[in-house]
Amino acid sequence: MTTPQIEHPKELLMIEEDPKSKPYFINVLIRLSKNKSALLGAAILLLFTIASVFAPLLATHPINEMNYGESLAGPSSSHFLGTDEFGRDLFSRILYGGRVSLLMGLVVVSIAGTVGVLLGVIAGYFRKIDIFIMQCVDVLLALPSLLLAIVIVAILGVGLTNAMIAVAIAVIPSFVRVVRGSVLSVRESEYVEAARALGVKNHKIIFKHILPNIASPIIILATLEFGSAILAAASLSFLGLGAQPPNPEWGALVYVGKSFLSQAWWMTVFPGLCIMLVVLGFNLLGDGLRDALDPRLKL
Amino acid sequence: MSSYLLKRVSSMALTLFGVSIIVFLMVHLIPGDPVTYILGDFATEDAVNKLEAQLGLDQPLLMQYFSYILGALQGDLGTSYITGYTVWEEILNRIPVTAQLALYSVILGTVFGVLLGVLAAVKQNTIFDRLAMMIALVGISAPGFWIALFLILIFSFQFGWFPISGYDGIYSLILPSVTLALGSAGNIARMTRSSMLEVIRQDYIRTAHAKGANMYRLIFKHSLQNAMIPVVTLIGLQFGYLLAGAVVTETVFALPGIGNLIIDSISTRDIPTVQGLILFIALTFIVVNLLVDVVYTMLDPRIKYE
Numbered sequence: 001m002t003t004p005q006i007e008h009p010k011e012l013l014m015i016e017e018d019p020k021s022k023p024y025f026i027n028v029l030i031r032l033s034k035n036k037s038a039l040l041g042a043a044i045l046l047l048f049t050i051a052s053v054f055a056p057l058l059a060t061h062p063i064n065e066m067n068y069g070e071s072l073a074g075p076s077s078s079h080f081l082g083t084d085e086f087g088r089d090l091f092s093r094i095l096y097g098g099r100v101s102l103l104m105g106l107v108v109v110s111i112a113g114t115v116g117v118l119l120g121v122i123a124g125y126f127r128k129i130d131i132f133i134m135q136c137v138d139v140l141l142a143l144p145s146l147l148l149a150i151v152i153v154a155i156l157g158v159g160l161t162n163a164m165i166a167v168a169i170a171v172i173p174s175f176v177r178v179v180r181g182s183v184l185s186v187r188e189s190e191y192v193e194a195a196r197a198l199g200v201k202n203h204k205i206i207f208k209h210i211l212p213n214i215a216s217p218i219i220i221l222a223t224l225e226f227g228s229a230i231l232a233a234a235s236l237s238f239l240g241l242g243a244q245p246p247n248p249e250w251g252a253l254v255y256v257g258k259s260f261l262s263q264a265w266w267m268t269v270f271p272g273l274c275i276m277l278v279v280l281g282f283n284l285l286g287d288g289l290r291d292a293l294d295p296r297l298k299l
Numbered sequence: 300m301s302s303y304l305l306k307r308v309s310s311m312a313l314t315l316f317g318v319s320i321i322v323f324l325m326v327h328l329i330p331g332d333p334v335t336y337i338l339g340d341f342a343t344e345d346a347v348n349k350l351e352a353q354l355g356l357d358q359p360l361l362m363q364y365f366s367y368i369l370g371a372l373q374g375d376l377g378t379s380y381i382t383g384y385t386v387w388e389e390i391l392n393r394i395p396v397t398a399q400l401a402l403y404s405v406i407l408g409t410v411f412g413v414l415l416g417v418l419a420a421v422k423q424n425t426i427f428d429r430l431a432m433m434i435a436l437v438g439i440s441a442p443g444f445w446i447a448l449f450l451i452l453i454f455s456f457q458f459g460w461f462p463i464s465g466y467d468g469i470y471s472l473i474l475p476s477v478t479l480a481l482g483s484a485g486n487i488a489r490m491t492r493s494s495m496l497e498v499i500r501q502d503y504i505r506t507a508h509a510k511g512a513n514m515y516r517l518i519f520k521h522s523l524q525n526a527m528i529p530v531v532t533l534i535g536l537q538f539g540y541l542l543a544g545a546v547v548t549e550t551v552f553a554l555p556g557i558g559n560l561i562i563d564s565i566s567t568r569d570i571p572t573v574q575g576l577i578l579f580i581a582l583t584f585i586v587v588n589l590l591v592d593v594v595y596t597m598l599d600p601r602i603k604y605e
Contacts, residue, residue: 139317142581144543147561151577154565155328231442235547238444239562251442258448258551262456269452272445280440 031292038288044281048274052098061089063096063248072264082266084256094271097248101230101278104164104249108229109222111168116175117218121206123176124183134180137173145170146232153241160249163242167232171225178221182214189213216293223289227282234275250275307592311585318581319371322574323364331568333380354380371578377571381564386575389560396466397556400475400548401541407480409487409534413523416491416530421518423496431488438485443544447478447551464553475552479544483537490533494526501525528598535591542580 022030032038051058060080067087075082081090123133140148145167152166186192187210195205234251236242243249245256250271257267334350335342351357355366370377376386384392412435419431454474455463462471498504499522507521546558553559557576564572 135313135317138314139321142314142318142585143322143577144540144580144584146543147546147577147580150546150561150565151322151325151329151573155325155330157330227440231440234442235444238442239547239550251444254442254445254448258444261448261452265452268445268448272442272448275445276437276441279442280436283436283440 028292032288035288035291037284038292041281041284041286041288044277045285048098048278048281049102051095052102055092055095055099059089059092059095061092063092064088064246072260072267074264075266081270082264084264084267085260090253090266090270093248093253094250094274097250097253097271098274098278100160100243100247100249101234101251101275104160104167104233105226105230105282107164108168108171108233109226111165112171112175112225112229113218113222115168116172117179117211119172120176120179121183121210124180125187125202125206125210130180133176137176140170140173141177145173146235149232149236150239150241153236158241158244160243160247163233163236167229167236170232171229174225175218175221178217179214182217183210186210186213220286220290220293223282223286227279227286230275230282231279304589304593307589311589314585315578315582319368319578320364322577322581323367326570326573326577327360327363329565329568329570329573333568333570336568337380367574376575376578379564379569379572381567381569381572386571389572390557390575390579393555393557393560396472396554397542397545397549397558399469400472400479400545400554400556401538403472403476404479404483404541405534405537407476408483408537411480412484412487413491413527413530415484415488417495417518417523419488419492420495420499428492432492435485435488438481439489441481443478443482444547444551446481447475447548450474450478451551464551466554471552471554475548475554478548478551479541482544483534483540486537486540487530487533490530491526494529495522498522498526524598528595531594531598532591535588538584538587542584 060078065088067083070079070083070087071085073079073083073087079089079091081094083089084093119133119137123130123137149163149166149170152169153162156162156165192205192209195209200208233242234249234254237249237251238255240255243252245252253271254268254275257264257271260267333354334347334356338346338350348357355363358366367377374387376390378385379389382389415431415435419428419435422428422431451463451474454460461474465471504517504521507517512521542558545556546561548554549556549558550562557580561573561576563569564576
């Protein structure tokens with residue numbers, strides 16, 4: 001008598017797949033597409049991303065072209081958002097500034113996310129060094145993040161790159177905390193225990209079993225922190241510690257505009273409005289993702 | 300409770316010790332020499348050596364840290380290189396403005412945030428709910444410095460109701476307080492809404508409603524009091540946000556507070572003042588969070604700390 005060959009473990013468990021069931025990712029997208037606020041957030045972000053990517057095509061004037069005859073001119077058909085003290089076109093400068101601001105957010109979240117996830121996983125999985133890492137995180141969390149970023153910029157020196165590094169360092173503790181918490185709950189799951197009992201190596205357990213299962217809180221946090229990072233970096237530029245004029249980063253534009261507030265309100269209002277809209281977009285999308293990825297957390 | 304407090308205070312001391320090390324190292328890494336800043340570029344070597352010895356800067360870093368921490372434990376945070384006042388005097392000179400700013404912002408932010416959150420929860424899924432939550436999100440998303448400039452533009456330049464900058468009593472703190480309150484109100488409103496929604500679905504609320512309890516009493520007495528527990532945590536956390544936000548707001552409104560002093564001290568490389576201020580802010584932040592935990596027990600007697 002021959003033993004029947006088992007093609008797939010599902011046959012052994014006699015699991016019948018529902019032909020109508022959709023992959024998890026598709027379900028998340030369907031839930032997300034039903035959330036009007038999240039769609040609004042995504043639309044805002046898409047608009048700003050397209051505007052930044054195609055800035056060279058959309059800009060109506062060269063960003064550093066000075067025209068003293070038109071300095072501090074209000075919004076008009078030739079200058080949609082007015083001009084600055086050198087007669088430079090604000091609309092074109094804001095378009096290019098969007099590239100800097102969005103890039104800052106991306107770099108900050110990439111650095112903070114990578115380091116934070118790594119430290120969070122180490123703290124959550126290898127309990128012997130957990131106390132040390134979490135004590136360091138507690139110390140950093142005892143300092144308001146913007147204040148921490150200001151001191152780090154003071155050490156590294158004023159400038160765009162250093163501002164990004166400073167904000168990233170200040171954001172790392174949030175990632176460590178969230179990731180560690182998620183790892184702690186997942187590492188006790190039966191499938192992780194089973195993998196450990198089968199002798200699967202730690203790095204394989206982390207990358208194959210733990211990380212995919214804690215992806216939701218990481219995605220949500222990264223989306224929300226993207227907006228916060230843009231806000232913090234803009235605040236540093238506004239304090240004169242981040243991007244320096246003539247760089248058209250939005251915070252730096254507001255910094256310049258405040259000196260001309262009574263004569264040229266557009267220099268302050270429009271770049272600030274762009275920061276607010278982009279951060280709002282990330283917050284709306286982040287909230288939507290939280291509801292879609294983890295419906296239990298729905299507010 | 301007392302053993303819990305003891306545990307928290309000892310963990311607080313450990314965190315503060317860590318903060319002191321990190322801040323000490325970070326502040327000493329700030330480029331630039333305070334001696335050169337004080338004496339100028341053309342000072343004689345003798346004068347430089349004398350001042351370095353006087354400030355203790357000729358000592359190894361470890362020794363400098365120990366003498367600093369020993370002094371701090373006895374309440375001596377050092378003396379400002381620039382003004383010659385002790386750091387405590389500097390803090391005491393500046394704290395009234397920042398404390399008033401934080402207090403008014405917390406009050407405004409809490410009242411506005413809670414009302415907005417309650418309105419959104421009671422009118423769930425209506426236009427009021429969506430509008431209230433959109434206002435809250437805009438408050439969270441708008442940069443503080445931009446709100447500040449926007450308020451100056453309207454209420455100072457257009458209407459001339461408030462001073463543009465400087466400190467001249469409570470009147471000059473209205474716009475800065477509103478600036479800071481808007482951000483925290485947004486967070487408080489969101490938390491109040493979600494917390495209220497959970498509470499108003501409870502059986503005892505349904506029972507009170509069925510018994511014909513007055514709507515006002517039902518919302519503010521039965522629901523809100525229980526919904527306030529997570530909100531109180533958030534208000535405590537917002538305190539840290541307010542301290543950081545005060546740096547930006549005080550700069551915009553040129554207010555003589557702690558936030559403005561930090562920026563000035565960093566630019567002049569006034570090491571003792573920067574160190575002292577950051578330690579003071581960290582201590583305040585940690586103590587406020589501890590107080591929040593204690594307030595929990597008053598709001599909900601079921602919570603017992605072991």
